Amino acid sequence: MEPELVAEFEKNFPDGPPIKVRLHRPLGRFSLTVLFGPSGAGKTTALRCLAGLDRPQRGYIRFGDEIWFDASCGIQVEPQRRQIGYLFQDYALFPHLTVERNIAYGIRRLGDAERRKRIAELTDLLGLAGLEGRYPGQLSGGQQQRVALARALVCRPRLLLLDEPLCALDQPTREQLRRDLRRWLTKLGIPAVMVTHDRVEALGLGDHVIVMDHGCVRQCGPPQDVFAAPVDPAVARIVGVDNIEGGKVIRKVNGLATIQIGSSELLALSEACVGSRVCVCIRAEDVMLERGAVARQSSARNHLVGRIRSLDREGPIVRVGIDCGFLLKALVTHQACEDMGLCDGMDVTALIKAPAVRLIARE
Numbered sequence: 001m002e003p004e005l006v007a008e009f010e011k012n013f014p015d016g017p018p019i020k021v022r023l024h025r026p027l028g029r030f031s032l033t034v035l036f037g038p039s040g041a042g043k044t045t046a047l048r049c050l051a052g053l054d055r056p057q058r059g060y061i062r063f064g065d066e067i068w069f070d071a072s073c074g075i076q077v078e079p080q081r082r083q084i085g086y087l088f089q090d091y092a093l094f095p096h097l098t099v100e101r102n103i104a105y106g107i108r109r110l111g112d113a114e115r116r117k118r119i120a121e122l123t124d125l126l127g128l129a130g131l132e133g134r135y136p137g138q139l140s141g142g143q144q145q146r147v148a149l150a151r152a153l154v155c156r157p158r159l160l161l162l163d164e165p166l167c168a169l170d171q172p173t174r175e176q177l178r179r180d181l182r183r184w185l186t187k188l189g190i191p192a193v194m195v196t197h198d199r200v201e202a203l204g205l206g207d208h209v210i211v212m213d214h215g216c217v218r219q220c221g222p223p224q225d226v227f228a229a230p231v232d233p234a235v236a237r238i239v240g241v242d243n244i245e246g247g248k249v250i251r252k253v254n255g256l257a258t259i260q261i262g263s264s265e266l267l268a269l270s271e272a273c274v275g276s277r278v279c280v281c282i283r284a285e286d287v288m289l290e291r292g293a294v295a296r297q298s299s300a301r302n303h304l305v306g307r308i309r310s311l312d313r314e315g316p317i318v319r320v321g322i323d324c325g326f327l328l329k330a331l332v333t334h335q336a337c338e339d340m341g342l343c344d345g346m347d348v349t350a351l352i353k354a355p356a357v358r359l360i361a362r363e
């Protein structure tokens, strides 16, 4: 049987909700588990408990056939005996040590030859060759983060824990490191658990995502599945679904359900029965806009006529709010917005394909 990291524990702080973690992940091969959720969800606490830096009040943590923590018999294995690599948000490099000595810090007791070999392997892999003699203050943010990663990896950890490893970096460096990180970890074959509240990072890096909110695990699974089909409106909000509306199934024809939302109707692919109440989720990027109130023939089943109520610029993207019986949010590029001459009060038609309308059953 493949060895697993199995954790089921609860950590309580005097103020705030109990943090309840459930996690079963394979250890025999590389896989990256993402802890995803808003600020205060309990992600860092979960990571600190796995590392042995915090002690839960209840539950257990098993790493293969080793017990790292068991509240029922008072076992708490010390962090250094867990052989974990931990990469924090702020790189926490020693400013007075060179890159080489920073990386070598955790393997000071190894023989010279082995130490040099390991440092060379990592400086090579992480693109740090040539920088060994520099001090952290002489490096860019991305280089510093790579040194911190090398320092976490040089001890050959059995598990790597990453807490928002890219959040302090500027956008281009972040994108580059995101691509590299997955490649490096795959090559080294070290299973990893990473905290992030960045959707792109969760989707781009993770093999498995655990959505946390208010100390609880709300949903887990492959990131694409979780982001495409959140189990409830709270998860839908956390994973960034822009349009979440209550509705009711009023008709079913050939697997296509008609959902009434206020005075509007939408078509969706659904198993839900006529009369059932649903929560309708539509991502803003799945909404296309056409000028005017008459849409041409299109494969999109939903044509909602409405009036623009807001235009909010977010970098190269504009978030458009349209009143079409309910407030529908659409994302368009700034260029598209200019080309179409979109403005407040203009009539538009929103086009949405039926599969982009996701339904969550409501009790």
Ligand SMILES: Nc1ncnc2c1ncn2[C@@H]1O[C@H](COP(=O)(O)OP(=O)(O)OP(=O)(O)O)[C@@H](O)[C@H]1O
Binding pocket: 013, 014, 015, 016, 017, 019, 037, 038, 039, 040, 041, 042, 043, 044, 045, 046, 197
């Ligand atoms: N040392 C502590 N003492 C008291 N409460 C704490 C402590 N550490 C965390 N908490 C509380 O536990 C809850 C979860 O915090 P945690 O840092 O794990 O969340 P998070 O999801 O990592 O948030 P962020 O994304 O902001 O880092 C919060 O309510 C926080 O106030």
